Amino acid sequence: MKLLNIHNYLLRHVQVMLSSLGELWRQPVATSMTLLVIGIALLLPAGLFVILKNVEQVSGEWQHANRISLFLQDEISDKRGEQLAEQLKTWPDIVDVSFQSAQQSLNEFREISGLESLLDTLPENPLPAVIIIEPEEEQQQEAIEALLKRLDALPEVDLAQLDMQWLQRLRSINETGQRGISILAILLSLSVLLVIGNTIRLAILNRQTEIRVIKLVGGTNTFVRRPFLYTGMWYGFLGGVLAWIALLISLLIISGPIDELAALYDSQFTLKWFGGQMLFSLPICGLLLGVMGAWLAVSRHLNAIEPS
Amino acid sequence: MIRFEQVYKRYEGQQEALSGLSFELLSGEMAFLTGHSGAGKSTLLKLIALIERCSHGQVIVNNQNLSRLPKWKIPYYRRKIGLVFQDHNLLHDRTVFDNVALPLIIAGENHREIGRRVRAALDKVGLLGKERNLPIALSGGEQQRVGIARAVVNRPPVLLADEPTGNLDPELSREIMHLFEQFNQVGVTVFIASHDQDLISQLPYRHITLQQGRLAENHS
Numbered sequence: 310m311k312l313l314n315i316h317n318y319l320l321r322h323v324q325v326m327l328s329s330l331g332e333l334w335r336q337p338v339a340t341s342m343t344l345l346v347i348g349i350a351l352l353l354p355a356g357l358f359v360i361l362k363n364v365e366q367v368s369g370e371w372q373h374a375n376r377i378s379l380f381l382q383d384e385i386s387d388k389r390g391e392q393l394a395e396q397l398k399t400w401p402d403i404v405d406v407s408f409q410s411a412q413q414s415l416n417e418f419r420e421i422s423g424l425e426s427l428l429d430t431l432p433e434n435p436l437p438a439v440i441i442i443e444p445e446e447e448q449q450q451e452a453i454e455a456l457l458k459r460l461d462a463l464p465e466v467d468l469a470q471l472d473m474q475w476l477q478r479l480r481s482i483n484e485t486g487q488r489g490i491s492i493l494a495i496l497l498s499l500s501v502l503l504v505i506g507n508t509i510r511l512a513i514l515n516r517q518t519e520i521r522v523i524k525l526v527g528g529t530n531t532f533v534r535r536p537f538l539y540t541g542m543w544y545g546f547l548g549g550v551l552a553w554i555a556l557l558i559s560l561l562i563i564s565g566p567i568d569e570l571a572a573l574y575d576s577q578f579t580l581k582w583f584g585g586q587m588l589f590s591l592p593i594c595g596l597l598l599g600v601m602g603a604w605l606a607v608s609r610h611l612n613a614i615e616p617s
Numbered sequence: 618m619i620r621f622e623q624v625y626k627r628y629e630g631q632q633e634a635l636s637g638l639s640f641e642l643l644s645g646e647m648a649f650l651t652g653h654s655g656a657g658k659s660t661l662l663k664l665i666a667l668i669e670r671c672s673h674g675q676v677i678v679n680n681q682n683l684s685r686l687p688k689w690k691i692p693y694y695r696r697k698i699g700l701v702f703q704d705h706n707l708l709h710d711r712t713v714f715d716n717v718a719l720p721l722i723i724a725g726e727n728h729r730e731i732g733r734r735v736r737a738a739l740d741k742v743g744l745l746g747k748e749r750n751l752p753i754a755l756s757g758g759e760q761q762r763v764g765i766a767r768a769v770v771n772r773p774p775v776l777l778a779d780e781p782t783g784n785l786d787p788e789l790s791r792e793i794m795h796l797f798e799q800f801n802q803v804g805v806t807v808f809i810a811s812h813d814q815d816l817i818s819q820l821p822y823r824h825i826t827l828q829q830g831r832l833a834e835n836h837s
Contacts (some may be wrong), residue, residue, distance in 0.1 A: 314725060316727075317725050317726070317727045318725060320727075320728070321722070321725065518708070519708055521706075522706050522707075522708060522719070523719065523723065524692070524695075525666075525668075525695065525700055525706065526695065526696075526700070526719055526720040526723060526767065526771075527692045527693065527694075527695040527696035527720060527723055527724070527771075528692060528723045529689075529692040529693075529723075530689075530692075532692075532723055615668075616668050617668065
């Protein structure tokens with residue numbers, strides 16, 4: 310008997326779930342407008358999240374993030390510079406060393422800056438020779454600072470510089486972006502909650518008679534609430550699926566230009582889609598928001614509708 | 618089965634709808650509740666169905682003191698009371714079958730049992746052929762029978778009716794009353810509010826008459 314009851318109960322849930330979906334299907338215009346609003350509200354934070362993750366990936370691509378540049382004294386010869394580089398390679402906390410002569414630096418600068426004609430007018434090469442050092446990646450900030458000091462103390466070295474400041478800036482911009490997206494996500498989730506809540510409120514008002522009759526013949530609040538919760542669930546879930554599709558389409562549209570851009574910068578960068586992750590999280594978030602919004606509306610309005 | 622002890626009901630800002638009402642309806646009895654409009658008939662039925670609660674006194678139904686029944690238990694209590702209304706209270710976007718099935722769906726009956734009992738109830742009220750119709754396609758008398766089928770499909774021990782023949786001509790009214798008699802004959806306690814004196818004076822049941830919220834007459 311118990312088992313039969315559970316079976317009936319589950320069957321009833323499935324029935325209500327499907328009939329509330331059917332209800333939405335029968336009002337295609339109203340339903341699709343609501344879904345669109347929910348979809349867009351979910352799409353925005355998701356899209357920004359994908360963009361931010363990609364920016365993080367770009368900044369991560371710079372492996373030489375905390376590389377150290379040793380600018381050598383002018384009178385040091387290229388040969389002595391190369392020797393020093395070889396020597397530094399044997400240091401335990403240094404991973405890689407490369408030497409770049411003053412002439413190479415000038416050539417590189419000429420190429421990148423496009424100031425060829427101006428450089429030609431200079432009487433001598435203003436650039437020093439550089440040894441670029443890549444320290445052990447996992448090191449603490451203090452260890453790197455100590456290494457920097459030791460390198461700076463070398464007699465051949467004019468200046469040792471840690472190229473980290475720009476990276477820190479980028480990371481803090483990224484951090485700010487992440488906070489911004491979190492706030493945006495919270496606000497837009499709230500708006501999804503309100504949109505669904507309001508839609509459910511209207512549905513409740515439309516079905517006042519039905520609710521009264523159900524209560525008269527012994528329907529519990531749980532029974533009355535159930536179809537509305539499922540309606541909210543469907544709105545959220547389908548809105549989430551819609552947001553996912555819209556996200557993929559948007560990424561498809563911008564992926565072409567981004568690949569071109571990456572090629573121009575000679576970068577290995579490819580746009581990451583996070584398609585799988587989003588396919589999971591967008592509908593789930595939508596579903597939870599939907600049920601919550603419906604719950605809020607139902608608990609506010611249902612008790613007021615009593616038979617009289 | 619239904620016992621009123623010194624029951625008062627006062628709506629806010631108005632005079633008493635019921636005052637000092639005491640009577641008892643035995644299990645398996647059938648009785649009429651009569652009186653002019655505004656005498657308190659509907660209020661009395663609402664107290665039994667727990668649509669309202671009394672201000673003073675005690676209403677005891679099926680050995681249960683209704684003033685002590687917590688709110689969350691009301692739905693389960695109502696499942697044991699069949700209610701019939703003057704305006705039927707049917708859902709017009711559902712078929713006759715679905716309307717009658719509603720109390721069983723609420724009670725969580727299984728599919729086969731629902732089909733069996735709905736058809737039995739519709740058979741009893743003579744509407745077996747119309748289960749796929751919408752209520753709007755039925756006549757007033759037929760709609761009322763759907764309402765009665767819905768009230769009895771749960772096999773409740775008590776059946777309350779508020780002016781069930783209010784909108785029907787005398788012939789149909791007699792048929793409806795006959796239906797109630799049939800349910801009473803199988804042991805259901807039936808309590809019908811009606812001001813149709815011509816009709817009910819022909820029937821051999823007790824009359825409980827209200828006058829301005831007080832018991833005026835209580836005789837067979």
